[in-house]
Amino acid sequence: MNSNQEIVSLKNVVKNYGSGQVAIKALQDIDLKIYKGDFSVMMGPSGCGKSTLLNIIGGLDRVTSGSVIFNGKDFNLLTNKELSLIRRNEIGFVFQNYNLLPVLTAYENAEYVLMLQNIPISQRKEKVMNLFKEMDLEGLENRLPRELSGGQQQRVAIARAVVSNPLLVLADEITANVDSKTAQSLLTLMEKLNKTNNTTFLFSTHDPIVKNFARKVILLKDGLIDKEEQASKNI
Amino acid sequence: MSAKLLLLIIKISWLSLWRNKRRTFISLFSIIIGTGIPIFFVCIAWGFYAGLIDDVARLMSGHITYEHKDYRNSPSNDLWVGDTIKINNTLTNNDNILFTKQIVNLQGVAHTAKGSVGISLMGIEPKKEIAISFLPENIIEGKYLSKVDERLVVVGEKLAKNLNIAIGKKFVFTTNDIKGELTEELFRVKGIFKTGSKEIDGHLIQSNIAIARKVAGLSNDEISQLGIIVKNPDEHEVLIDELQKSLAKNNGIFLSWQKIMPDVATTIRMDRTAITFFMIMLVVIVLFTMFSTILMSTLERKREFASLLAIGTQQIELKVQIFFETIFFGLIGCPLGALVGVGVAKWTEGYDMLNVVGGKSEDMSVGGFGMDTVITPLFSAPLIMQICFFFFLAVQLLSFFPIHLISKISITDELRSA
Numbered sequence: 113m114n115s116n117q118e119i120v121s122l123k124n125v126v127k128n129y130g131s132g133q134v135a136i137k138a139l140q141d142i143d144l145k146i147y148k149g150d151f152s153v154m155m156g157p158s159g160c161g162k163s164t165l166l167n168i169i170g171g172l173d174r175v176t177s178g179s180v181i182f183n184g185k186d187f188n189l190l191t192n193k194e195l196s197l198i199r200r201n202e203i204g205f206v207f208q209n210y211n212l213l214p215v216l217t218a219y220e221n222a223e224y225v226l227m228l229q230n231i232p233i234s235q236r237k238e239k240v241m242n243l244f245k246e247m248d249l250e251g252l253e254n255r256l257p258r259e260l261s262g263g264q265q266q267r268v269a270i271a272r273a274v275v276s277n278p279l280l281v282l283a284d285e286i287t288a289n290v291d292s293k294t295a296q297s298l299l300t301l302m303e304k305l306n307k308t309n310n311t312t313f314l315f316s317t318h319d320p321i322v323k324n325f326a327r328k329v330i331l332l333k334d335g336l337i338d339k340e341e342q343a344s345k346n347i
Numbered sequence: 348m349s350a351k352l353l354l355l356i357i358k359i360s361w362l363s364l365w366r367n368k369r370r371t372f373i374s375l376f377s378i379i380i381g382t383g384i385p386i387f388f389v390c391i392a393w394g395f396y397a398g399l400i401d402d403v404a405r406l407m408s409g410h411i412t413y414e415h416k417d418y419r420n421s422p423s424n425d426l427w428v429g430d431t432i433k434i435n436n437t438l439t440n441n442d443n444i445l446f447t448k449q450i451v452n453l454q455g456v457a458h459t460a461k462g463s464v465g466i467s468l469m470g471i472e473p474k475k476e477i478a479i480s481f482l483p484e485n486i487i488e489g490k491y492l493s494k495v496d497e498r499l500v501v502v503g504e505k506l507a508k509n510l511n512i513a514i515g516k517k518f519v520f521t522t523n524d525i526k527g528e529l530t531e532e533l534f535r536v537k538g539i540f541k542t543g544s545k546e547i548d549g550h551l552i553q554s555n556i557a558i559a560r561k562v563a564g565l566s567n568d569e570i571s572q573l574g575i576i577v578k579n580p581d582e583h584e585v586l587i588d589e590l591q592k593s594l595a596k597n598n599g600i601f602l603s604w605q606k607i608m609p610d611v612a613t614t615i616r617m618d619r620t621a622i623t624f625f626m627i628m629l630v631v632i633v634l635f636t637m638f639s640t641i642l643m644s645t646l647e648r649k650r651e652f653a654s655l656l657a658i659g660t661q662q663i664e665l666k667v668q669i670f671f672e673t674i675f676f677g678l679i680g681c682p683l684g685a686l687v688g689v690g691v692a693k694w695t696e697g698y699d700m701l702n703v704v705g706g707k708s709e710d711m712s713v714g715g716f717g718m719d720t721v722i723t724p725l726f727s728a729p730l731i732m733q734i735c736f737f738f739f740l741a742v743q744l745l746s747f748f749p750i751h752l753i754s755k756i757s758i759t760d761e762l763r764s765a
Contacts, residue, residue: 163763172657173759193661200659207762211654215362220355227352228659272658284762 382684455522470559
């Protein structure tokens with residue numbers, strides 16, 4: 113599934129928090145490339161810089177030095193508003209705590225991103241309903257997040273992230289709040305989306321189950337890429 | 348931002364209001380109180396003022412008075428206006444005017460065996476006075492005047508006591524005619540009135556205008572004042588300009604009741620200012636409550652906002668969401684507040700304020716004129732809407748700081764704290 117189309121390219125990325133002698137070096141001299149169709153996972157101990165790296169790739173945070181090229185665009189040259197538009201149109205996010213809008217139904221949560229993108233209603237409905245069918249969310253469309261289980265909420269969050277066919281989906285500790293069976297089913301689902309739609313996924317996790325699904329594992333340690341390896345499981 | 352997205356944002360705003368029902372109800376209660384209390388006070392106070400202005404205008408020389416241009420500075424008997432039959436006929440045909448009343452005022456001294464008292468004799472047309480003024484209803488002894496009564500007068504209760512006169516008794520009135528000659532007339536008391544005003548009850552007598560003219564030496568076409576009662580007192584200033592241009596003669600001037608009775612006007616103005624100040628204070632206190640609830644509701648959703656920003660929601664879209672939340676607060680709270688304010692004011696209608704504040708009705712006076720202590724609220728739709736709009740606007744202003752906070756949200760910090 114992996115193509116040679118480069119989606120993300122990080123070069124000499126450094127991220128410090130604070131300045132001077134008290135500066136905390138979260139990331140040091142990171143070089144990384146993500147290709148279209150990748151199903152990669154970043155792993156490492158707490159505080160190794162996984163979330164920081166994910167935030168930087170997602171345009172949520174800026175680098176102290178180095179460059180982030182996303183689909184040909186240099187994040188350093190973009191305004192916050194332009195970054196926001198890239199997140200809206202080209203990146204999907206899945207969070208540990210789902211972060212669904214509690215006042216909207218499952219359907220409306222998934223539809224929200226399409227509305228931000230100004231997609232016509234007929235297309236929105238088709239996309240969301242097809243995806244819900246594919247993700248076994250049929251019949252749950254009109255439920256509010258509080259009426260769904262943790263696994264169901266995370267599936268809706270994944271639906272929201274992939275519904276607009278983004279170039280890249282970033283998933284931060286998505287299995288942390290669900291049991292192993294649910295985690296397994298979520299990952300199977302994402303793997304299926306990766307295969308059928310060639311959606312690129314990048315995970316940040318502690319969970320070894322996620323590693324089992326990944327085709328590329330990036331091991332981080334003390335803000336550095338310790339090891340980058342192709343996983344044993346090949347698709 | 349597309350219309351569909353705006354509708355979704357509005358929907359999110361509306362639904363977000365009801366995520367914490369208790370807080371929403373507290374906020375709405377604050378707005379209802381904040382709008383309702385000022386509206387209640389304004390309805391009551393403005394009702395008192397309107398009643399007072401109307402009573403004084405009808406008793407004295409109208410909402411608009413036509414008189415000699417120097418009469419205000421020195422109200423002497425020789426300052427009169429002429430050609431009033433023609434002017435009066437023109438005014439009678441004006442759609443904005445309810446009534447006109449011709450008045451001859453004479454300052455002089457009333458004598459009896461007991462002594463002398465400086466008084467003001469007001470020559471009026473009894474039939475009109477009965478239709479216009481509340482004084483004929485306040486006769487406590489004897490009867491009010493009629494057209495045929497020539498040397499009969501009605502006097503105030505206090506004046507009757509001071510002069511030691513009763514119904515049917517006589518007294519001599521001494522004054523100057525318009526030529527400055529001293530003149531006297533014998534009057535007999537037909538009725539005694541009590542208005543509750545010390546000034547009026549102690550110094551005013553009313554007679555038929557014909558005898559007053561005769562004493563003053565005025566013709567049928569000449570009077571001291573022409574009082575005009577208008578249909579809409581709030582718009583009388585506009586009418587004054589119109590009348591001054593079209594009807595005033597060389598020595599005549601049309602004046603508003605505020606200039607004729609400056610004491611009453613000043614007292615009302617001061618009272619209104621005090622009430623307005625009090626209401627602003629109240630509104631500020633209520634707005635503080637509102638501010639804290641709106642702020643809290645924004646702060647506790649920072650993580651939610653951060654995740655929305657992360658998935659590509661623009662800051663402006665979140666700001667619009669918060670703005671609509673306060674719009675909903677205002678749209679629900681302000682009309683309900685108005686209903687409560689008007690409802691309570693309506694409920695108190697007819698209640699005598701003396702039951703609350705105590706004292707006697709004759710002690711309740713403004714600028715020397717007795718005040719009706721029975722609550723008669725004035726429900727002025729423009730005024731009520733003005734207060735609602737003011738409060739609605741104030742609530743919207745409260746959202747500016749929480750909206751500003753949206754710009755300060757650090758997405759990564761908020762998501763990390765999750």
